[in-house]
Amino acid sequence: MRIAVVNNFFPPRVGGSAHMSASLAGEFAAAGHEVLAITAAYGEAPAEEERDGYRVVRLPAVKMPQLGLSIDFDMSFASLRPGNWRRLFRLLDEFKPDVLHLHGQFFDLSWLAGLYARRRGLPVLLTIHTLLISDNKAYGGVFRMLDALLVKPVLRYIRPRYVILDKLGVDYCVERYGTSDENSEYFPIAVDTGHFAKPVTKDVRAELEIGDAPLIVSLGHVIPLRNRLPLVEALPSVVAEHPDVRVVVVGRVYHDAFLKRAEELGVADRLIVTGAVPKEDVPAYFAAADIVTHDLNGGCGTASLEAMLSGTATIASVTEDNYPGIELRNGENILLVRPDDAGAVAETVLGLLADPAARATIAARESAMVRANFGLDVVAEEHLRVFTKLVADNDVLR
Known part of the structure; x- marks a missing residue:
């Protein structure tokens, strides 16, 4: 098959959506399929390159300003650059895809590629990564309006088959876009198991001068939807029993409320904020x-699943039925707390620090659970199964 993978986010940009789309593209190519990845320009990344057996093309893009919204992080849109519509259509016409795999329901490249697919009579698989939601009522209302007036009509026109990653996404897509079992696949986030089989690149404890102190790592961009406030508000209780504990926050900080809260609680000196790090350093x-x-x-996103895979005890805040078809058991193969519950975070952290043997046991079970259900090879095989069926069904319709 010839598979076009389209995502505004793609490496070297860091983030779950970027890495998942690139990793799956590599797996598709390794399985013998021809793959073209189309994305938006980012930093000094080349306009075109070959990586992991497939071709990547980055279209010129306009970086949008940060507005302080709950999904706020650096976003670039290609449709705002003159000529990109024609560039995209020409690229796809030259590649002649059998199927398109789009990532992100509200990004312009997904919409443009979906338009192309509709005009050419090609099947589309669309993965829903980020939900347009906010705890802020005003923002939440705006997002609902955008979904109703803009995103849903576009999706109704494109008519993709959806990939939905978790229960929250399923509930959201049913309500906002009218999805159902008839037009959806329920695949989990894909985690690159091979990436965590490599030797680590450095000694983080030595580099940050942490020594043998208890260390909590929180990795991922800090945005309002992942604000780190429950962790910071749990720290006073943790510090009371472990005065030397350190918390390393890894990722770009787009929302600094956690830093201000740490100052208020007198625990700011327990935090180390590194900013973004290269993917190879994450393990x-x-x-x-x-x-x-x-x-x-x-x-419970990519960063948390990768942490579990790596063999480190990891705390998340979903329900046991979060992933359709995957059995999560709190305290056995995953550690769960209620969302935004600092007390539960403190209790769980203290319990883990007090019992290294139990911590190691749950970490091993988490790793095995992720490897069996979220491994890149497992998830990629499911995608390829769906691509094959979509292409076959489309050939019959033609």
């Missing part, structure tokens, strides 16, 4: 940690 941070916490506002 080193997990290897250095005693505990990983990232998704404490209601989620």
